[in-house]
Every structure is written in structure tokens, then in C-alpha cells.
Amino acid sequence: MKYLIDTHTLLWIVTKNKKLSKKVKDIYLNSENQIFISLASLWEMAIKINLNKLSINEPLKDFVKNQIKSNDINILDIKTKHILLLENLPYYHKDPFDRLIISQSINEQIPLLSFDKVFDKYSIKRIW
DSSP states (O other): OEEEEOHHHHHHHHHTOTTSOHHHHHHHHOTTSEEEEEHHHHHHHHHHHHTTSOOOSSOHHHHIIIIIITTTOEEEOOOHHHHHHGGGOOTTOOOHHHHHHHHHHHHHTOOEEOSOGGGGGSSSOEEO
């Protein structure tokens, strides 16, 4: 099965954060599942690193290579259809990166692994 992980979910997986749910951990560790991270998450991380709001102990380029590619996480590109859905997406969530991730989850019909309960207001399947 395919799953889309939120930015914080990836960071919690990498850092083995105790906030990570057992359910999400099991999904991530199941080799039969395909895990995706949005290009929007990498964009968000780059901005937060630049603003000193995020530290990942290595350049983002190396993080992508060491944590994403080596762990067989697929990068979900941003497509025109993802952007176009944003025009009519309700403003329950204000964060532009999260809104794009929501749009991708809707468009691609992929469940989203996220702690963020605001996502439940959208027509997506959020798992935590």
C-alpha cells in the first residue's frame, strides 16, 4: 500500500522520537508498503533550516541521500493538479506546505501519516 508521510513524521522517524505512534512505525517498517514524502516537505525543511528553525545535523542534500533515498522513501513531485486543487481547498489549515500535502493526498488517494488532527477536516485518510 502507498502512504504519504508528513514532514514531522519523517523527522520523528529519523530521530526515533517517542511521539511517533506504533501504528505509523509499523507501516513505515513494513517493506510491502511504499512510503512517499512530498517535495513540499523538502522545500519546507530547506526554508526552516535557512531560518534556523530546524537543525538536522547535516546538509539537506546529504539528508535526502542518507535518510530518504537509502531508506527507499519515494519523493512525490508537485504536479499541476496538486496546485489547481488548492484553489477550492477550504482554509481549515493555513500552512501552505501542509495544504499542498493535503492536496497531494486527495489527488493521489494516498493515506497521510501525520500527527496533525486538523487534517481530519479534509477528505483524506489520516493515520496516526
